[in-house]
Amino acid sequence: MSRLYGMQRANGDWFAISVNGNLRMTVFASIKEAMVARSRNSGMECFKPVELDERALDDLKTTDGDTICFCLVSKPARKLQLGRPIDFTQLTSLRRSVE
Numbered sequence: 001m002s003r004l005y006g007m008q009r010a011n012g013d014w015f016a017i018s019v020n021g022n023l024r025m026t027v028f029a030s031i032k033e034a035m036v037a038r039s040r041n042s043g044m045e046c047f048k049p050v051e052l053d054e055r056a057l058d059d060l061k062t063t064d065g066d067t068i069c070f071c072l073v074s075k076p077a078r079k080l081q082l083g084r085p086i087d088f089t090q091l092t093s094l095r096r097s098v099e
Contacts, residue, residue, distance in 0.1 A: 004095050005034050006056070007047035014060070015047045017071060017080050024071035025060075026080055027052065027091065037076035057092060 005028045007015035016023040028034040034049035050056065060068055070091050073083035086094070 004029065004052045004091070005031055005049040006052050007034060007038065007044055008050040009046050009048075015044055019071060019081050019085065022069060024069045024083075024085060026083065027070050027072050027086070028076065029072075029074065033073065033076045037073060037080060040077060041080065052091070052095060057095070061088065 006025055007028075009015075014025050016025045018024075026037065028037065028049065031049045038044040038047065038049075052060075068088055070086045070088070071080065071083035072086050072091075072094070073080055075082070
């Protein structure tokens, strides 16, 4: 795995999906995977891949005071909901392991 990416709009909103009634922000291992998912999901057309760097993680950590859940998508050609659910701690751990 190289870097980790989320899909973000120009206004700063992050793309999230509903999994069993819970919102999860999609996370991808590459820009290529993110773009494949975008091409298969019309709801992502206004979003672009953005690296989840330290600044982005700090912003996500403090979003509305809620605990943010993530979905690590390893096969973007399939349904996004089939990605692996991870929490913020796991996300930051994954990010550190790829640096």
